[in-house]
Amino acid sequence: MTFDRRIFNFAAGPAALPEVVLKQAASEMLNWQGLGASVMEVSHRGKEFMALYEEVLHDLRTLMGIPDSYEILLLQGGGLGQNAAIPMNLMALGKNGPKADFLVTGIWSEKSYKEAEKYGAAHLAATSALEIFNTIPDEASWSLSDDAAYVHYCANETIGGVEFPGVPEVGGRLLVADISSNILSREIDVTKCGVWFGGAQKNIGPSGVTIVIVRKDLMGHSMSITPSIWDWSKQAATQSMLNTPPTFSIYMAGLGFKWLLAQGGVQAIEKQNQEKANLLYSFLDQSSLYENRVTKAYRSRMNVTFFLKDESLNAAFLAQSNAAGLVALRGHKAAGGMRASIYNAMPLEGVQALVEFMRDFERRA
Known part of the structure; x- marks a missing residue:
């Protein structure tokens, strides 16, 4: 199937x-x-690329708003790579040996927790696994350690569609935040976390570069x-x-930053982003066919x-939405259902088109 226009992805x-x-x-x-070559073909240490x-x-x-007291690293290996790098760089700061606390609110923070177990004591301070990762546990139920090197959380769980509304309060403990899927989507106070990390492939550019923002005294x-x-x-x-x-x-990340500044x-x-989300959630909340469970x-x-x-209508929904140029709506295999990722580059018109399609599909169902 081909389109004579850009799809809404x-x-x-x-x-x-x-x-x-x-x-x-x-x-x-x-x-x-004017070099007569692609940026992919020039030296990474040449003056132009530097x-x-x-x-x-x-x-x-x-x-x-990143202060000079923080280093910005542009690395490879994705968020999964940092799941190993973070404990190897920070866990030794535990008061009684390598240890870190984890707030597990979805599959990605669960992966971080399990990876860290290889390098020290990974303490499960809170989890919403029993709620099928559809919520964030009440802060009163968190069992934060006094001797852990840091507290790790995932600011936005891509698979389950769960997002912290702000930076969690952890009583002055060092925070590490996975912001792979909401980086640059909302304002944050960088100084509230010692480390922020995330891949570029959602809100910034193509896959391949991972951004790690780390307070210099933590290196x-x-x-x-x-x-x-x-x-x-x-x-x-080594820059x-x-x-x-x-x-x-x-x-490409640089072009993405220029676009966002513009x-x-x-x-x-x-x-x-708030307008797009409000439009889609408002429709879901009044629908008799669709539901959000978060x-x-x-x-x-x-x-x-x-x-x-x-759910017998799932196949028809996906086939018809794809034919309408509204693609990649199938939910992650671990969660099922549907998922619409509406990152920075998704225009309001795309969400409006999705809502109109969903409304029409519901009428015909």
Whole structure:
């Protein structure tokens, strides 16, 4: 099936990119900055790429308000790689040996918890597994340790569609935040966490580069078993170029940052994201066919999960939505149902088209 126009891509990642970003990348593919070569073909240590690299860091600092007391690393390996790197770099700060607390609110934070068990004591401070990861446990039920090096949480669970409404309060303990699927979607106070990390493939650019924002005083505490490539202090000393960096992904991330700045920055895009989410959730709440099962206070603004109450209609829903140019709505295999990922690059028109289709499908069901 082919389309004579761009589809509305609701994929959870790699996700939709702004059309203007794709067009600029296409126009520069064969001749970047008059060099007669693609950005993928030039030296990562050449002056042209190094200037790009510094500009990417500057724009990200501007967008997120990242103070100079934090290092920005542009790494590879994705969030799963950081699930190993984080305990290897931080767990040794535990008062009585390597230890970390985990708030498990979905499949991704569960993966982080299980990976950390390889490097020390991973303490399950809270979990919503019994609620099928449809909520966030009440803070009064959290059992935070006094001797853990840090508390790890996932700010937005891509699969379950659960999002923390703000940075959790953990009594002055060091916080580590996985922001893979809501980075740059809403304003945050960077200083509330010691470490923020996330892949670029949802709100920034294509897959390949992982952003790690780490307070500088937290570097230099890695375990002796830490591979050099996962040692934050060694990466910082080489401008994230201990090995050849993902140059094209960094370039594309830079274009994404420029696009976001042109929209008015994070404050402006947050308003747009809230409008899109409100539109879709409002429709779901009044529907007799569809339902969202996440506690309202913790609904994600990025990944809207929903189910058809008559699941025998799932196949028809997916076939017809795909034919209408509304693609990638099938939910993750671990959760079932449907999922509409409405990241920064998804225009309001895309959500409006989805709601109109869902309303028409409901009338015909």
